[in-house]
Amino acid sequence: MNDYDKLFIGGRWVDPSGDGSIEVVNPHDGTPVGRVPHATTGDVDAAVAAARTAFESGPWPRLTLEERLAVVERIGSLLTERAPELATLITRQNGSPITFSTRAQAGVSAAIYAVTASIARSYPFEERRDGMRGPVVVRREPVGVVAAVIPWNVPAFAAALKLAPALAAGCTVILKPSPEAPLDANLLAEVAAEAGLPAGVLSVLPADREVSEYLVGHPGVDKVSFTGSVAAGKRVMEVAAGNLSRITLELGGKSAAVLLEDADLDLAVPTIAGASWALNNGQACIALTRVLAPRSRYAEVADRLTAAASALVVGDPMDPATQVGPLVSRRQQERNLDYVRIGQEEGAMLLTGGGVPDGLEDGCYLAPTLFGDVDNSMRIAQxxxxxxxxxxxxxxxxxxxxxxxxxxxxxxxxxxxGADSEHALDVARRIRTGTITVNGFATEPTAPFGGFKSSGIGREMGADGLSAFLEAKSVVLAG
Structure with missing residues (x-):
């Protein structure tokens, strides 16, 4: 059990102001995993006050870049040392298959800190430009106190995408994990303290939507970085607007995998399977959930995808052989089953899956599901x-x-x-999406990540992700 009775506020473990708690259960079998205090608005006030003091008068924003980056890199190194513990915790907390938790939830998350430090070392924090009336110094300074609100599906990764660049920029951070997955955030707090973050620079406040909204609307917050649903993102934008807080929103997706006439199905089908059903049990905003196939090859694609989905190993996420584990909660399982029903009512053909696998009824499972003959106007496609x-x-x-x-x-x-990668690239250029891969599936930590349209505002990762935590200031050298 990972039980905590204190909150990490301003770099110290302190008693919470309320007596509520959040219990985390394993979605595989419902057994308890851990418990954390439920933060209150009073805890938010304390965390923001600590962050504001640390930003206005503490050492963190005033350290040299190399001094800050040494701590950022130390966080990544310590997370790497604790990666097996972190992966196991996330698998028990979230239901992510242990192989995925080891590689992506823990491994990639830890690497983000080193990648961010490398990007920061070559970032133009200050530059001189020739102006119309003389030289201008353009500086990029930390935005201030950051509220980082992260989701339950990839909590350590989402935290890294916000915390690493915010710290590199010189900001102070209040991290608000989801009540479904708060335990790994406390492990991160332990690591941050060991890495040498000064007092006040980081707080961790597990809480529900009401407290999260209070944090987002707090007048002491300068920047909100949010990852979650579109509906929640719209509310974040509305609340943050009251203080003109800067915002970054990384929201949902309904991404398309386009198979051209000459596509190599030996490559495409396993890639799609790994980027949809087997990508964190389908619980990923970037998942390829719409597959577009030419009618001339539709039957072949349907057969190949049906076989691929049916062959995936579903079961205990702690088993290294498992490729698809449980959904994070019973509520999420019921939501998915509702969409299976909706798809059938809309007239789509259920090619495989659609129910709870035999022997896994005690967990929050759904068999890998494929609908065929889908019209893009259907709810399951939109x-x-x-x-x-x-x-x-x-x-x-x-x-x-x-x-x-x-x-x-x-x-x-x-x-x-497509067989012709240059032609496939031309097609990719025509699709309005934040990240797209030709003949594969990937995100690149050194490149910007974010969405068009309702998928969000702003970008994370790469130099763009660092810029999101900086304000530009012009110093005109008039004489």
Whole structure:
């Protein structure tokens, strides 16, 4: 059990101001995993006050860049040392397969701190420009106190995407993890303290939506970086606007995998399987949940995808052989099952899955599910299901494929598969999405990540992600 009775506020473990708690249970079998205090608005006030003091008069923003980056890199190194512990904790907390937790939840998350430090070393924090009346010094300074609100699906990774650049920039941070997945954030707090973060620079406040809204609307917060649903993102934007707080929103997705006429299915099908059903049990905003296939190859694609989904190993996420584990909660399982029903009512053909696998009824499971004969106007093709459910959509011509791919409120990720990679790149250029891969599936930590349309505002990762925590200031040298 990972039980905590104190909150990490301003770099110290202190008694919470309330007596509420959050219990975390294993979605595989419902057994208890841990418990943390439920932060209150009073705890938010204390955390913001500590962050404001640390930013206004503490050492952190005034350290040299190299001094800050040494701490950022130390956080990554300590997370790497504790990666097996972190991966196991997230698997028990979230239901992510242990292989995924080891590689992506723990491994990649730890690496983000080193990547961010490398980017910061070459970032132009100050530069001179020739102006119309003389030279100008353009500085980029830390935005201030940051509220970092992260989701439950990839909590350590989402925290790294916000915390690493915010710290490198010289900001102070209040990290607000989801009540479904708060335990790894406390492990991160332990690591940050050991790495040498000064007092006040980081607080961790597990809490529900009401307390989160209070944090986002707090007048002491300069910047809100949020990852979550579109509905919640709209509310964050509305509340933060009251203080003109800067915002970054990384929201949902309904990403398309476009198979061109000459696509290599030996490459495309396993890639799609790994980037949809087997990508954190389908609980990933970047998942390829719409597959667009030319009618000339539709039957072949349907057969291959059906076989791939049916062959995936579903079960205990602690088993290294497992490829698809449980959904994070019973509520999430019920949501997915509702969409399975909706898809059938809309007239889509259930090719495989759609129910709870035999022997796994005690957990929050859904078998990898594939719908065929999907029209892009159907709810299952337009709405983010956030689970192991994929829609197969036929198209007639290449322009039709691009139109369907773009016919979405979202624009976060995607892929194009074709034998001619240059032609596939041309198609990728026409699809309005923040990240798209040609003949594969990837995100690149050194490149900007974020969405078009309802998938968000702003970018994370790369130099763009660092810029999100900086304000530009012009110093005109008049004489």
């Amino acid at each position: 709405e983010e299901i956030f689970g192991p459910v994929v829609c197969l959509i036929p198209y007639d011509a290449e322009d039709d494929a691009v139109r369907i791919a773009n016919d979405s409120d979202y624009g976060l990720s995607g892929a194009v598969f």
